Amino acid sequence: MGEAIVMEPVIVRFFRWLKSSAGITILVTLVIAAYAAMDQGAYVIINILVTGGMWALMAMGLTLMFGVMNISNFAHGEYFMIGTLVAYYVFTPLHQHLESHPNHLLTLVAPVIAVFSAFVVGGMSGILTDRLVFYPLRKRSKENWLMNCFLLTLGISVILINAHQLIFGTQYKGIVRYWPLPPVSLFGVYISIDRLFASVLAIVTIAIFWVFMKYTKVGQALRAVSQDETGALMVGISVDNIQLLAMIMSCALAAMAGGSLLFMYPSYPTVGLEPLYNSWFVIIIVGFGNIAGAAAGGFMIALLQILTRVYVGEGWEYVIPVLLIALVLIVKPNGLFGSKVRGIWEK
Amino acid sequence: MKKFQDRIGLSMPGLLFGVFLLLLPWFPPFNKEYILRWLIAALIVGASAIAFDFSGGFIAVINFGFMGFFGLGAYTSALLAIRFHLSPWLTIFIGALSPAILGLLSGLVSLRLRGMMILCFTWFVGLALMGLATKLVFLTRGSLGLPCPTLYKTASNVPYYYTILGMMFVTYLVMKLVIQSHYGLAFRAIGQNMEAARTSGINPLKFRVVNFILACAFAGWIGGFYAHYYGVLTPDLMSTAKTTEVLVIAYIGGRGSLWGGAVAAVPFVFAMEVIRSVLSDMPGLNLIIYGLFLIFVMLYYPGGLAEGYRKIVAKLRVKEIAQH
Numbered sequence: 001m002g003e004a005i006v007m008e009p010v011i012v013r014f015f016r017w018l019k020s021s022a023g024i025t026i027l028v029t030l031v032i033a034a035y036a037a038m039d040q041g042a043y044v045i046i047n048i049l050v051t052g053g054m055w056a057l058m059a060m061g062l063t064l065m066f067g068v069m070n071i072s073n074f075a076h077g078e079y080f081m082i083g084t085l086v087a088y089y090v091f092t093p094l095h096q097h098l099e100s101h102p103n104h105l106l107t108l109v110a111p112v113i114a115v116f117s118a119f120v121v122g123g124m125s126g127i128l129t130d131r132l133v134f135y136p137l138r139k140r141s142k143e144n145w146l147m148n149c150f151l152l153t154l155g156i157s158v159i160l161i162n163a164h165q166l167i168f169g170t171q172y173k174g175i176v177r178y179w180p181l182p183p184v185s186l187f188g189v190y191i192s193i194d195r196l197f198a199s200v201l202a203i204v205t206i207a208i209f210w211v212f213m214k215y216t217k218v219g220q221a222l223r224a225v226s227q228d229e230t231g232a233l234m235v236g237i238s239v240d241n242i243q244l245l246a247m248i249m250s251c252a253l254a255a256m257a258g259g260s261l262l263f264m265y266p267s268y269p270t271v272g273l274e275p276l277y278n279s280w281f282v283i284i285i286v287g288f289g290n291i292a293g294a295a296a297g298g299f300m301i302a303l304l305q306i307l308t309r310v311y312v313g314e315g316w317e318y319v320i321p322v323l324l325i326a327l328v329l330i331v332k333p334n335g336l337f338g339s340k341v342r343g344i345w346e347k
Numbered sequence: 348m349k350k351f352q353d354r355i356g357l358s359m360p361g362l363l364f365g366v367f368l369l370l371l372p373w374f375p376p377f378n379k380e381y382i383l384r385w386l387i388a389a390l391i392v393g394a395s396a397i398a399f400d401f402s403g404g405f406i407a408v409i410n411f412g413f414m415g416f417f418g419l420g421a422y423t424s425a426l427l428a429i430r431f432h433l434s435p436w437l438t439i440f441i442g443a444l445s446p447a448i449l450g451l452l453s454g455l456v457s458l459r460l461r462g463m464m465i466l467c468f469t470w471f472v473g474l475a476l477m478g479l480a481t482k483l484v485f486l487t488r489g490s491l492g493l494p495c496p497t498l499y500k501t502a503s504n505v506p507y508y509y510t511i512l513g514m515m516f517v518t519y520l521v522m523k524l525v526i527q528s529h530y531g532l533a534f535r536a537i538g539q540n541m542e543a544a545r546t547s548g549i550n551p552l553k554f555r556v557v558n559f560i561l562a563c564a565f566a567g568w569i570g571g572f573y574a575h576y577y578g579v580l581t582p583d584l585m586s587t588a589k590t591t592e593v594l595v596i597a598y599i600g601g602r603g604s605l606w607g608g609a610v611a612a613v614p615f616v617f618a619m620e621v622i623r624s625v626l627s628d629m630p631g632l633n634l635i636i637y638g639l640f641l642i643f644v645m646l647y648y649p650g651g652l653a654e655g656y657r658k659i660v661a662k663l664r665v666k667e668i669a670q671h
Contacts, residue, residue, distance in 0.1 A: 072463055137646055144649060146463065147409070151598055151645050154591055159638035162631035269631075277474070284467045319478035322471040326456075329468050333459040 022293070022337045029300050032307070040310055042189040048302045050195045050264075053202025056298025057257040058275050059282035060209060061250035063294040066283070067226030068246035071134065071149045075157035077276025079251040081164060082125055083118040083258025084267035088173045090114040091262065095175070111178035111197070115259040122255020126248040129156065134247070135240075157272075164269040174266025198260045205253070206295050213291065222246060226289065277318070278305070285325050287335020297337075361606060368512055368613070372505055383504035387511055389616035391573055394515035396597040396608025398565040401522050403594075404603035405531065406558050407538035409466045412473020413566060413593055416446035418585035419476055420567020421574040422487055425495035428575070435498050439571030443564045450563030454556035461541070473585060480582035493580045498572070507576050514572055515609060518565050522605055525561065534558055599644055601653025611652050 036044045058076060065071045091114035098107055133152055137145075178197070183190040213219035224232040225242045233239055257275070258265065265271050278301055286297035301321065308320045328336060368390075371377045377386065395417060402408045410416070424442025428435050449472070457468050480487045487493055499506045525531060533554045536544035541551055574580050583589075593608075596615060600607025622633040648655060 133642060133646075140646065141649070147598070147602075148645050148649050150466075151595065152642055154595070155638040155641035155645065157638075158641070159635050162634040162638070165631040166629060166635065280467065280470075284464070284471075288463070313482075315482055316478065319475050319482065322475045322478065326468060326471050326475070329460060329464065329471075330456045333464060 025300070025336050026296060029303060033303055036303075036307055036310070042187055044306060044310070046186075046189060046191050046195065046199070047306050048299060049199040049203075050261075051306070052299035052302030053199045053206075054257045054261055054275070054298070055278045055282055055301055056206060056295040057202055057253045058279035059286070059294035059298045060206070060291055061253040062279045062283055063289060063291050064222070064246045064250045067289045067291070068222055069134070069243045070145060071153070072146065073250070074150060074153040074276065075129075075160060076153075076250070076254055076279055077272030077274070078157050078160035079122050079125060079254035079272070080258035080265075080275040081160065081267065081269070081272035082251075083122055083255030084262050084265055084271055085164065085168065085173070085258075086118040086121045086255065087114040087259035087262045088175065088267045090117045091175060091178070092173075107180065111194075114178075114262070115201070115256060118259025119252050119256040122258075123248045123252035125255070126251030127244065129251065130244050130247040134243075138240075138243075157276075161269045161272070168267075168269075170269055172266040172268045175262055177263050192263075194263045198264075201260050202257070205256070209253075210292070210295075218242075218245070281321060281325055283335075285328055285335060286337050290335070290337050293335075293337035364610060365516060369509075372508055380504050383508055385617055385620045386613070387504060387508050387576065388620075389613045390508070390511045390515050391569060391576075392593055392596055392616055393609040393612030394511065394518050394569045395566065395593045396600060396612055397515065397518050397522060397605050398562050398569065399593050400597045400600070400602060400605055400608055401526075401565075402558055402562040403597060404605070405526065405534035405538050406555055407462070408555065408559065409469070409594070410559075410562065411466045411470035411587070411590055411594070412476065412585075413469075414587075414589040415473030415476035415585045416449060416563040416566045417570040417573070417589075418480065418580070418582070419446045419449060420570035421580055421584065422480060422493065423567070424571035425493055425574040425580055426486070428496050429493075435496055435571075435575040439568060439575065442571040442574075443567035446567035446570070447560050447564035450559045451556060453563075454559035455552075458552055458555065470587070473587070473590060477582050477585035480585060487580075487582070490581060490583075494578060495574050495580065497578045498575045511569075511572055511576070514569060518569070519605055519609060522561070522565070526605065530554065530557065595641055599641070599651050601651030601656075604651075604653035607651055607653035 033045065033048060058080065061079075062073060062076050065073045065076075091110060094106070094110040094113065098110065133156065134149070137148065137152065177192065177194050179193045181193045183192045184196060185191075186196075213223060221232070221237045221242050222245070224235065224237055225239055225246075229239055232242070254275070258272075265274075279298075282297040282301045283294055285301065286293040304321045304324065305317045308317050312320060371386065372383060376382060395413070399410060399413050402410050420442045422442075423445040424435065424438040427433055427438040427441055433441075453469065453472055457465050460468055481489050483489070484491075498510065526534070533544070533549045536547065536549055537551050537554055545551060573584070596612045597608040599615065600609070600611035619633055619637060622636060626632045644651070
């Protein structure tokens with residue numbers, strides 16, 4: 001059967017994509033967001049960008065672990081919690097120092113140092129988790145991998161939450177704000193610098209991540225391992241190192257999200273549960289293994305939650321989005337964006 | 348004797364365990380009321396683990412919203428007892444119908460889902476149930492708690508202990524009987540390889556739905572006991588953390604063996620409570636130990652208690668044969 005290779009103009013391909021479920025979903029999302037913004041005010045968009053960026057980062061990390069390591073990580077929220085903790089303990093002493101020794105440069109840079117330390121410590125906890133928990137399991141037995149990993153991550157989650165409680169206490173460790181600067185006016189809405197920084201950081205990170213995955217050798221190796229582990233081994237990729245890298249990146253991204261949002265989410269033992277649930281909502285609705293979809297899905301879920309909070313009421317965020325996702329699953333069992341990575345989680 | 352054992356599903360060690368539990372409250376440390384409370388809590392988890400394993404260990408459907416169904420049965424039973432002034436003994440059974448119906452619906456709609464997806468689907472159903480219980484304050488009083496009548500008028504825990512013990516055994520026996528029938532074979536086939544089962548002529552719809560209905564009905568039934576034992580219900584009964592407790596016990600006991608969770612529950616929950624009261628000045632340390640233990644078991648003994656038991660039995664049998 002011969003098939004001609006058709007080079008369609010980009011416009012035609014774009015319109016065909018629009019008709020796919022992914023395209024329809026994104027269009028509908030944008031339309032709803034625009035409507036909500038016109039109805040309630042542009043601050044809706046800002047909230048979506050800030051929280052959506054965070055869920056996008058976390059969902060991307062979760063997808064990485066799914067695709068590359070085949071691990072369903074129920075402890076993902078705890079790395080967010082680690083990020084908030086590190087950012088708090090780095091920023092607070094710096095802040096106190098700045099109160100007595102004002103220094104313009106340090107005031108500007110201190111939050112960046114805090115977030116960066118969160119990123120680094122997140123990566124380190126990823127290394128620890130992989131080497132202590134998952135590497136031994138990979139060596140021992142791969143049978144019943146999914147459930148064992150799932151339970152392992154539950155155990156890790158319990159340990160991390162209670163270690164926080166034991167060592168640092170249950171009180172809310174928060175900051176008022178990162179930068180003592182007045183809010184900036186954008187399109188008629190006042191945005192605090194902290195939120196602006198968080199959303200810009202999220203978007204820039206997503207962009208860098210995208211470029212990394214698509215064009216660098218390591219990124220391609222990551223994608224190779226997520227598609228076919230044996231094949232990747234055959235081409236000479238060190239699967240073990242790649243999996244370690246995936247874990248480091250996943251945890252570092254989550255911690256960075258936590259650190260950059262310290263002004264919104266103070267640090268306390270169970271602060272990671274909300275990000276955990278939300279990043280899971282994202283990957284379920286989007287479909288496992290789809291990283292670009294995860295980024296887009298982060299914003300979609302944020303939109304859904306903000307709409308629920310605004311139009312239905314506080315506290316319904318765990319009912320309405322959940323029911324909607326369940327409905328989506330009934331109609332599209334592979335998620336809205338489908339998934340090119342069929343894995344063992346469909347057994 | 349062996350035929351009798353196979354018919355009722357309880358081997359000699361199982362019977363001994365049952366007798367052990369029956370006699371436990373007569374012995375000194377265990378006749379104190381607070382110890383009995385721990386034991387009752389352990390048995391509730393144990394009975395739930397049996398129901399959980401009925402789905403998770405056989406048709407490979409991990410009901411991560413298990414406590415949502417449990418709580419639905421609890422709330423239904425409580426509300427029926429309060430609103431219609433029915434006896435709790437009756438409402439426990441009627442209350443089990445609502446999670447059974449929800450189980451039927453969930454089973455029907457989730458037919459195309461496998462593995463992780465159905466875990467998340469049931470998780471979301473559980474989360475939605477918990478959210479509804481919290482927000483529908485006019486019905487459930489939300490987080491304030493719903494007080495409801497208790498099963499017995501006495502303040503002693505002893506009658507409750509024997510009730511839940513009986514319920515746990517009934518749950519086990521009924522489920523064991525089903526497992527030993529051709530339904531159980533169909534369940535196992537579906538759980539191991541859905542395509543092959545379908546090719547062999549097994550209708551996955553029917554068996555998955557039947558299994559799920561039964562598991563959820565028992566969850567609701569035990570939930571009814573929970574409601575009328577503690578006398579007050581709050582929505583966080585349906586939280587993911589509570590489901591995790593049941594799931595962990597079921598797995599440490601050994602998935603696919605109904606009895607594993609029940610046997611593991613008693614020492615495990617008991618040990619947790621003891622550690623918690625001993626280490627009460629360091630809050631959370633008991634849960635850290637719990638998490639470490641879980642990781643340890645999953646790394647080194649993923650088959651759980653049941654597999655360890657089977658290995659010991661197999662070794663003993665080999666010795667027995669070698670000696671003849």
